Amino acid sequence: MAANGFSGTRMAKWLVSGPPLLYLLVFFAAPALIMVLASVRSPGEFGGLAPLVDESGRLDLNTESYVRLFTESVYLQVFVKSAWYALLTTLACLALAYPLATLIAKSPKKHRDLLLLLVILPFWSNFLIRIYAWMIILGPNAALARMVNGVLAWFGAGPVPLLFSAFAVLTCLVYVHLPFMVLPLYANLEKHDQALLDAAQDLGANAWNRFWRITFPLSLPGVYAGSALVFIPALGIFAIPDILGGPDDTLIGNLIKQQFLETRDWPFGSVLSIMLTVAALLLAGIAAWVGRRGAAGAARA
Amino acid sequence: MALLEIQGVTRRFGDFAAVDDVSLAVEAGEFFTLLGPSGCGKTTLLRMVAGFDLPDAGRILLNGEDLADRPPELRPVRTVFQSYALFPHMTVEGNVAFPLQMANVKASERPARIAAALEDVRLIGFGKRYPHELSGGQKQRVAIARALVTHPTMLLLDEPLAALDAKLREELQVELINLQKEVGIAFVYVTHDQTEALALSHRIAVMNRGRVEQLDEPSKIYGFPRTKFVADFIGQCNLFSGPVTANEAGTVTVDVKGLGPVRVAARSAIAAGAQGTVALRPEKIRISPSAPLDTPDNHFRGKVADLLYMGDVTVYRVETPGGTRIEALLANSQSGRAKFFEVGDAVETSWHVDAGHFIAE
Numbered sequence: 001m002a003a004n005g006f007s008g009t010r011m012a013k014w015l016v017s018g019p020p021l022l023y024l025l026v027f028f029a030a031p032a033l034i035m036v037l038a039s040v041r042s043p044g045e046f047g048g049l050a051p052l053v054d055e056s057g058r059l060d061l062n063t064e065s066y067v068r069l070f071t072e073s074v075y076l077q078v079f080v081k082s083a084w085y086a087l088l089t090t091l092a093c094l095a096l097a098y099p100l101a102t103l104i105a106k107s108p109k110k111h112r113d114l115l116l117l118l119v120i121l122p123f124w125s126n127f128l129i130r131i132y133a134w135m136i137i138l139g140p141n142a143a144l145a146r147m148v149n150g151v152l153a154w155f156g157a158g159p160v161p162l163l164f165s166a167f168a169v170l171t172c173l174v175y176v177h178l179p180f181m182v183l184p185l186y187a188n189l190e191k192h193d194q195a196l197l198d199a200a201q202d203l204g205a206n207a208w209n210r211f212w213r214i215t216f217p218l219s220l221p222g223v224y225a226g227s228a229l230v231f232i233p234a235l236g237i238f239a240i241p242d243i244l245g246g247p248d249d250t251l252i253g254n255l256i257k258q259q260f261l262e263t264r265d266w267p268f269g270s271v272l273s274i275m276l277t278v279a280a281l282l283l284a285g286i287a288a289w290v291g292r293r294g295a296a297g298a299a300r301a
Numbered sequence: 302m303a304l305l306e307i308q309g310v311t312r313r314f315g316d317f318a319a320v321d322d323v324s325l326a327v328e329a330g331e332f333f334t335l336l337g338p339s340g341c342g343k344t345t346l347l348r349m350v351a352g353f354d355l356p357d358a359g360r361i362l363l364n365g366e367d368l369a370d371r372p373p374e375l376r377p378v379r380t381v382f383q384s385y386a387l388f389p390h391m392t393v394e395g396n397v398a399f400p401l402q403m404a405n406v407k408a409s410e411r412p413a414r415i416a417a418a419l420e421d422v423r424l425i426g427f428g429k430r431y432p433h434e435l436s437g438g439q440k441q442r443v444a445i446a447r448a449l450v451t452h453p454t455m456l457l458l459d460e461p462l463a464a465l466d467a468k469l470r471e472e473l474q475v476e477l478i479n480l481q482k483e484v485g486i487a488f489v490y491v492t493h494d495q496t497e498a499l500a501l502s503h504r505i506a507v508m509n510r511g512r513v514e515q516l517d518e519p520s521k522i523y524g525f526p527r528t529k530f531v532a533d534f535i536g537q538c539n540l541f542s543g544p545v546t547a548n549e550a551g552t553v554t555v556d557v558k559g560l561g562p563v564r565v566a567a568r569s570a571i572a573a574g575a576q577g578t579v580a581l582r583p584e585k586i587r588i589s590p591s592a593p594l595d596t597p598d599n600h601f602r603g604k605v606a607d608l609l610y611m612g613d614v615t616v617y618r619v620e621t622p623g624g625t626r627i628e629a630l631l632a633n634s635q636s637g638r639a640k641f642f643e644v645g646d647a648v649e650t651s652w653h654v655d656a657g658h659f660i661a662e
Contacts, residue, residue: 204403
């Protein structure tokens with residue numbers, strides 16, 4: 001009876017977790033493996049990959065693409081620049097999302113759903129269309145650019161283009177990723193116990209100390225989750241710098257896209273992609289680890 | 302001058318007066334309890350003293366100073382919350398250190414202060430633990446240590462034992478009494494538990510519907526309730542109401558419907574014709590198979606309608622022919638004897654004039 005029950009639950013477990021597992025195997029693990037394999041092969045003469053076994057019958061596997069990545073500093077510079085843009089995006093999102101999430105969490109219950117809906121409203125229109133919309137907003141003839149340049153002219157500074165610049169890329173990165181910071185922060189802040197803030201105030205804490213000593217440390221799991229959700233996609237993005245960036249705003253995502261679609265050097269594209277995945281996994285791992293420690297602290301209620 | 306003076310304080314929520322023109326004073330070193338059913342305004346009153354709520358009318362004075370303009374963080378009183386409200390991301394030491402840090406106590410002085418506070422609540426050796434590693438009773442002690450560490454003028458306790466089981470509650474009650482004696486500061490204690498209030502307090506304010514019904518020592522509250530509400534809320538009580546038919550030599554006779562004339566000692570100059578109530582504790586009533594030989598002033602025959610055997614005592618509900626129920630309590634002190642009467646037994650209930658307490662209406 002007990003054994004039956006056990007094997008029964010086991011069966012049910014496989015039935016439930018089997019399909020998604022299979023999906024991940026076929027569409028994530030297998031392509032990743034193919035990419036690893038491609039990274040140690042030679043580029044084909046007209047793009048794609050050279051045959052695995054060359055004319056002399058030798059297995060053609062090499063680490064040339066890896067050597068290239070680590071010897072030509074321009075690629076590592078792009079990596080650093082991508083990480084820098086992603087970091088700036090994360091910090092800006094955090095600075096904007098924290099007050100917003102607090103406001104939503106503290107607003108009356110009946111208004112919260114509406115406010116959350118407004119936060120995710122941008123998802124209702126296409127990602128690319130929203131990026132193109134920024135082209136219009138930041139364009140040279142738009143009100144914003146005229147105003148900025150008008151003010152600059154006052155101080156005798158020359159006109160600056162807003163579009164096709166680091167400013168445009170970062171602005172749009174923050175805009176696109178902001179909801180991913182707001183939602184986990186809200187989910188965390190909404191659960192905070194008002195009695196803790198009352199107790200802190202009763203024990204002599206002013207508004208700043210109540211925030212800095214109680215609210216903020218208890219919100220760290222939300223901060224970590226939101227930061228991971230913003231930083232990792234921001235690290236690999238290519239559409240935004242492609243459309244809104246200038247020539248200096250090539251990020252790692254653009255580089256990978258170039259290797260596959262323009263230069264047609266698949267092995268090197270694979271190497272860049274693998275490095276990006278490793279970096280993202282590493283950061284996600286760190287975030288999860290720190291987040292778990294923070295969550296363990298927050299669970300101590 | 303009293304330590305805390307509450308003068309004509311009213312707090313309204315819409316049309317509802319949660320606290321309705323309350324005046325009372327708490328002396329230094331006193332264990333003062335606000336007792337009442339939920340919604341009687343006791344917690345609202347406590348929150349106004351702590352500063353989390355402000356009165357719509359009236360004044361709250363501490364050491365003669367009006368607290369109206371002081372936010373909670375600047376009032377020299379500390380609150381122990383029912384939910385403990387310990388900071389989950391800080392250790393026990395961190396929690397107790399918090400008010401010291403907020404008061405800018407020198408870092409070098411803190412360890413000794415923390416140790417002393419933890420010693421007061423018998424929690425030495427628990428400093429490095431986190432709140433989730435503590436039992437309910439231990440959490441409560443941390444909350445008290447944290448509130449006492451800055452030596453406040455007064456401690457406010459909002460149903461601090463409500464979340465604990467009965468046995469632990471009793472243990473902590475004894476500790477609270479000792480602690481209060483030891484630290485010597487005034488405790489203002491809020492509870493809906495009348496036995497807790499009687500056991501702990503120097504004085505009790507019984508509250509009902511935002512008003513103080515009676516403010517007295519525990520024995521006076523129990524023995525001489527001023528209103529029917531107080532008599533009924535504190536312990537078990539038989540309440541016999543009716544018109545007063547005579548008042549002779551300090552003995553009032555109340556004509557109780559379904560029972561007959563009940564005679565009770567009263568010091569009040571109540572005139573015949575007025576309405577009144579005789580409050581009578583079940584343990585003051587004698588119950589016997591036949592009329593007692595000394596024939597006390599009040600005796601009524603009846604049948605045991607039902608009984609509650611509670612181990613140490615048995616509560617008998619005796620129904621008179623007129624349909625009135627008299628609750629009498631008998632200690633089961635005789636060994637080997639579970640109860641004296643069974644349901645359906647014909648019995649005689651009796652009590653002396655001074656067993657009851659007269660409440661004028």
